[in-house]
Amino acid sequence: MKLHIAVLPGDGIGPEVIAQGVKALKAIAMEFGHVFTFEYGLVGGTAIDAVGNPLPESTLELCKKADTILFGAIGDPKYNMDPDSKIRPEQGLLNLRKSLDLFANIRPVIAYEDLLNKSSLKKKFIKDADFVIYRELTGGIYFGDKIISEDGNYASDSCGYHRFEIERIAHLAFKAAQSRKHKLTLVDKANVLESSRLWRKVLMELAPQYPDVNLDFLFIDNAAKQLVMNPKQFDVILTENMFGDILSEEASVIVGSVGLLASASIGPKYAMFEPIHGAYSKATDKGIANPIASILSAAMLLDHFALFEEAALIRKAIDKSIKLHITTPDLNMKYDNISTSKVGDFIEDFINNPE
Amino acid sequence: MKLHIAVLPGDGIGPEVIAQGVKALKAIAMEFGHVFTFEYGLVGGTAIDAVGNPLPESTLELCKKADTILFGAIGDPKYNMDPDSKIRPEQGLLNLRKSLDLFANIRPVIAYEDLLNKSSLKKKFIKDADFVIYRELTGGIYFGDKIISEDGNYASDSCGYHRFEIERIAHLAFKAAQSRKHKLTLVDKANVLESSRLWRKVLMELAPQYPDVNLDFLFIDNAAKQLVMNPKQFDVILTENMFGDILSEEASVIVGSVGLLASASIGPKYAMFEPIHGAYSKATDKGIANPIASILSAAMLLDHFALFEEAALIRKAIDKSIKLHITTPDLNMKYDNISTSKVGDFIEDFINNPE
């Protein structure tokens, strides 16, 4: 298969980890006789520093003409500490999602057998946990109207949803549940929020089309608790943008490190693959950033093009690296000094010479 | 001391648990020679059923003329499953908070030594965890404009904050940190939300008035993770309404049961004390509801009137009941059949005859 892949390393540890994802894809191409080409674009704080725009037009064009997109990470603390700054790295990612209509963010959460002891949660609560979060990605409060009064003494954000925005991701989530354990949980705050009530209403209307799926509902506050009290109860979680942001970050506790979670952002035309972790600037260029989430993103990319055998080989390589403790310090209890790129090298070698 | 206390049992398990809180207060009055009088009012689903209004005028009057308020729980699933219903039990609580200007909800989270094994979190992560959440309670998205389009295909909620709303609770939180471990963490989403940036800005402006307090910032998604990954890092957490709702519910995982968490809702003129748990209708009238949060709310009420010795005695009684396994089934690993009222009886007896 020929694939032209847009690569957006972004900020902080983004470039280091994405380099390992690319390395894995190159090894796969070599092994399976595919032709993968890579073209790089600026995004985020790096793009602001270079051209004053967190999502330059050239980057957007690159993404639109490529077959798919591999994304690193975004964010720079220097902008967070200045509540007045008008241009922010995060706008690059938000605009990208919006411009490419990437409305569904899909985040699998699976507890690795060999890492159960890394979690702050007790083993018996997380062993065999296996669920996926469908997070709406282009609506809600992150994209709503923002107001700051002229005197700076009042600020507001609006959280809105259209029926069609709910329907399209709901269908994806129902279908995912059909191919899994037939359970779909909508997380909302329908006892207080009007937008949540619309979510609940639409889901109840669609449910009869999926009679083999068990639909239930949880309020976000309760869901944040249930996720760490009894994560095994979940199969497919569907939720709006911000609640999904919160729950998927929290869910990283189950797998022991946020450095292990990858995600796919899907739209009607484009698809982008990225680790769920942020730019983690403090760790930049220290060789301690965990590349697994980025390499797993590459595997999700392959799945998206039905290259299932290839994706499985990457996952097998990751499992092996974890079993042999060839991991960065966030996971490593055995060896020192296994750097980001060494983990990538191991996975590359394994792909080239699987046992 | 003479105290006239408005008692609002509310829905579900509210009446059963609040009865134990009242029992404890009566025992305290007897032991210490106080005169506590109790007057009951309707609120929530119970009030809708009785008079068609979740916060009847008579209840509001009762609260205003009383010295303070003890609150049970609110909510009824029959309203949640109907996204079209216009009157909801929760409006009773929200209106009460707003009408009485109870802008600060204060929720202590302390891991009980004898219950460390009840948590899904590993002991070493929660032992000695001791923090308090200051949740803004009368602003934000729960009180913002709600829109539903005429055709029902669009819905939105608005999250707004005025500077004064942030300042008044920020001062309380800074002061709390001064009397504790001198650390204050603001939880927001300032990289995306305008309202969050106002929070951050106001906090940075106030910080110089509290030079002995270490102020730091966390995004809500990261905070949801940190809370269960490393809860001991926290001292005072300050946050807006909905984020506080999410975090305080999630924090119940640390103490092993949501049935152990009490809260005070404070305003310039009034104060109300309530468990953080909801009405939990499924458990109603089964004698399995944990009354400790309600009894702890009574202790917080006593603290509020500087009756510290009295409050300490209630807490000692609770500790004793936990140590002796005189607890409801959610906590009990030793005995069956210890009901809600039996726990209350034990605490009453202990107050009357402390060792």
Ligand SMILES: [Mg+2]
């Ligand atoms: Mg996040």
Ligand SMILES: [Mg+2]
């Ligand atoms: Mg709550």
